[in-house]
Amino acid sequence: MNIRFIINIFGRVLILLGLFMLTPIIWAFVYGEDTVGGILASSLITLAAGTFMYFGSLINLRKELGLRDSYFTVTFTWVVISLFGMLPYIFTGSIEGLPNVYFETVSGFTTTGSTILTDIESLPKSILFWRSLSQWIGGMGIIVLVVAILPLLRIGGYNLFKSEASGISYEKLTPKTASTAKRLWGIYVALTIILIPLLLIGGMSFFDSLNHAFTVMAAGGFSTKDASIGAFSPFVQYVVILFMLLAGMNFYLHYHFIKGRFKRVFSNIELKTYLSIVGIVTIAITIAVYLEGTYNLEYVIRKSFFQVTSILTTSGFATYDYLLWPTPAWTLLFLLMFVGACVGSTGGGIKVIRHVVSFRSVVLHFKRMLHPNSVSLLKINGEVIDDEKVSSLITFLVLYLFTFISGSIIMVFLGLDTFTAVGAVAANLGGVGPGIGTVGPAANYHHIHDAGKIVLSFLMIIGRLELTTVIILFTSMFWDKYR
Amino acid sequence: MNIRFIINIFGRVLILLGLFMLTPIIWAFVYGEDTVGGILASSLITLAAGTFMYFGSLINLRKELGLRDSYFTVTFTWVVISLFGMLPYIFTGSIEGLPNVYFETVSGFTTTGSTILTDIESLPKSILFWRSLSQWIGGMGIIVLVVAILPLLRIGGYNLFKSEASGISYEKLTPKTASTAKRLWGIYVALTIILIPLLLIGGMSFFDSLNHAFTVMAAGGFSTKDASIGAFSPFVQYVVILFMLLAGMNFYLHYHFIKGRFKRVFSNIELKTYLSIVGIVTIAITIAVYLEGTYNLEYVIRKSFFQVTSILTTSGFATYDYLLWPTPAWTLLFLLMFVGACVGSTGGGIKVIRHVVSFRSVVLHFKRMLHPNSVSLLKINGEVIDDEKVSSLITFLVLYLFTFISGSIIMVFLGLDTFTAVGAVAANLGGVGPGIGTVGPAANYHHIHDAGKIVLSFLMIIGRLELTTVIILFTSMFWDKYR
Ligand SMILES: [K+]
Ligand SMILES: [K+]
Structure with missing residues (x-):
């Protein structure tokens, strides 16, 4: 695994993210909000982490990613920006509870x-x-x-x-x-x-x-x-x-x-x-x-x-x-x-x-x-x-359905009623947002169990990255070569 | 289409069915029931129809079925035996209403x-x-x-x-x-x-x-x-x-x-x-x-x-x-x-x-x-x-799902609640029988709308005959050659 280059990529992504994070400060000034410090701190931490990762990995950098490295990098790019993207909510105290912040981010x-x-x-x-x-x-x-x-x-x-x-x-x-x-x-x-x-x-x-x-x-x-x-x-x-x-x-x-x-x-x-x-x-x-x-x-x-x-x-x-x-x-x-x-x-x-x-x-x-x-x-x-190609394409449908059903079962076991479980999983795996049942368009996901929020966040990432990108990381054959 | 041979096959099937239909008469005698006449009449009609179809098609019979003929024959064998199989219920007056009798048969x-x-x-x-x-x-x-x-x-x-x-x-x-x-x-x-x-x-x-x-x-x-x-x-x-x-x-x-x-x-x-x-x-x-x-x-x-x-x-x-x-x-x-x-x-x-x-x-x-x-x-x-082969096999899953969803939508439009609609279609397409909702194991299908009973009966046949056998009859390409 070319960890050096992966860290380098994450560094670049975080620098970009940190710069984007500065822009809400303008609105804090416009509306006279006390969020400037929290947002600025978030941005600086993100920029610092990004800069450190980028420059720290530059020596002897070989700009090549294997297939495995690529799957890993794509998935973890979303994980990494989501982790740093949580900071403004945390530092300004605007959302309570880490599972909530993670879900929202x-x-x-x-x-x-x-x-x-x-x-x-x-x-x-x-x-x-x-x-x-x-x-x-x-x-x-x-x-x-x-x-x-x-x-x-x-x-x-x-x-x-x-x-x-x-x-x-x-x-x-x-x-x-x-x-x-x-x-x-x-x-x-x-x-x-x-x-x-x-x-x-x-x-x-x-x-x-x-x-x-x-x-x-x-x-x-x-x-x-x-x-x-x-x-x-x-x-x-x-x-x-x-x-x-x-x-x-x-x-x-x-x-x-x-x-x-x-x-x-x-x-x-x-x-x-x-x-x-x-x-x-x-x-x-x-x-x-x-x-x-x-x-x-x-x-x-x-x-x-x-x-x-x-x-x-x-x-x-x-x-x-x-x-x-x-x-x-x-x-x-x-x-x-x-x-x-x-x-x-x-x-x-x-x-x-x-x-x-x-x-x-x-x-x-x-x-x-x-x-x-x-x-x-x-x-x-x-x-x-x-x-x-046809079989690979329909296989995607099978995997989607399998993920949808597994997710629904997990949510049912976490205590949701069947309608809500099915609606929440369909809406989050499919990237829609509001579902049916108690997570409909007039409601929200606040009442879902913390574990349920983590499962749904995971399904969002899986769905967004076309399933296989993420799921392949959980197969033994993915790690075979690295062992 | 080799209609002569198809009729000949239906004739043989009906003769067998008519013979089977005689056996319940034994139980009518054992339990002293007044169903003897009704069942005997059913059997004789079935035997007569079968004999007529069998012998009527024997002249110049060419015992060859094309692919199209075969799909047609398989599907309609189930339709034909279901139609004649209704007779004992009708003639003994034991089930009220034709949609009910058809559904049960x-x-x-x-x-x-x-x-x-x-x-x-x-x-x-x-x-x-x-x-x-x-x-x-x-x-x-x-x-x-x-x-x-x-x-x-x-x-x-x-x-x-x-x-x-x-x-x-x-x-x-x-x-x-x-x-x-x-x-x-x-x-x-x-x-x-x-x-x-x-x-x-x-x-x-x-x-x-x-x-x-x-x-x-x-x-x-x-x-x-x-x-x-x-x-x-x-x-x-x-x-x-x-x-x-x-x-x-x-x-x-x-x-x-x-x-x-x-x-x-x-x-x-x-x-x-x-x-x-x-x-x-x-x-x-x-x-x-x-x-x-x-x-x-x-x-x-x-x-x-x-x-x-x-x-x-x-x-x-x-x-x-x-x-x-x-x-x-x-x-x-x-x-x-x-x-x-x-x-x-x-x-x-x-x-x-x-x-x-x-x-x-x-x-x-x-x-x-x-x-x-x-x-x-x-x-x-x-x-x-x-x-x-893989793609043809997974295609079956896609078609199954498509049939399941279409069937569920029709049942919802016929006024069933979503749970019952989904449960009834899953159970009848899948050949299980009792479903969930109001057609669960402690209930029955009596309260379903007549149109719903016809739809479910159709789904039973589709499911039993591995979908494609029946559905292909509804494609335009099936009839292309015959036009
Ligand atoms: K969306
Ligand atoms: K059954």
């Missing part, structure tokens, strides 16, 4: 958006800003992961979709990869900046606009209000729907769109499926809720369009407590937690493309049943996906 | 064991006998399906496990296949006959012994008592546990065992996994229930051993209302509904071997992540399963 950097806060608005603005910023940083991390690292590591089938298919190329870390990452970061930053004035127009304060721009583009779901986006105007709600949809799309497609390659964008099967799901489920839920006769049509459409988009993109914002809707409506929303956003987006979950492949593999299976002697192939966006 | 021939009867013991003995017999006939049908037809049709991966792996050979229908089927039928009949005196020793009447011998060996779950096996002595309960376990095993292994090939039996990975699951889950549930402190240890072990075996083998008998147990206990039982019995048994569900393959495909995936340049293979019982 991991929920930030993984862009999950589950919260243990019972009264969000009582927190200092500077700390709320750090909370939102942690999601935006997490989103940046995901983009570099998707562009550069996952395809290289053959994780979760990310190597399957080459440039033509999804824009993701499977090659060594090259200067080209770095420039691609920068381009996608540019799109991420640009969309964030465009969103701010739109939210201002809708009546948000500048502080709220900035925070929500961060958490919308990261498909994060943290809000500065207890009522989430429900606290804002219908205009804001429509704007957030649009930008959640953009955050849940493959960022490569945004890039192609800007370059005028419209055909490539609109012929993309994952995008078409993604938008179709939003449309069909919104209509189904609108009908189910409107038939109750309580609300006018625009209201129902807006609420259901919002919840569908929020859950499919794994954003997790809310404008309504959908658990109050008829059973078929929230059952559909619950199932959306298992669909996920598009590959190459900041959204999490299983991802639409995996469902497309598994659906096509069912069709392929039928074809082979009817024509056992002819060669049948599976194609995605015109590219053949061979059986090894 | 399909539940019989698919060996599912769900019932709409609210007071089983009030039915005439002769009708209860027909009900039990329908499961035993269903079990015979499954054996011939597994031996001769599924491997040939490449359904659900049955072609994957050749003789060495599970004893199932993938070859054309040969005289050898026919003799294999007869041998396995012999084992089925022999085990049924051995079970009868054991149940008598346990204190059952001869009538009850015969009925339960039929339904235990078919992994069926129909009982002549409202309290199911809970109405009988602990000795009977242990005997039933043992024979449920035998019914849930691959019948080829029984054959190998009789021939003294013990090594082949005990090295079989599916058998080892199957028995391990029974052991581990029994222990877990015993602990969870015993900790409540209400019952003595033997009682708890017996009850939990029984429920675990009953659900894993998809038998569906009950000795206790497990929904009264702590949540972790019945959650585990619910999950067992998705495991299923062994391939080549009379049990249904997903089957243990599919889980073994999917688990190994996850391991294979990790191996390939760590060693991208070396060749990693998946082996089952020493035989290599290539990627095409």
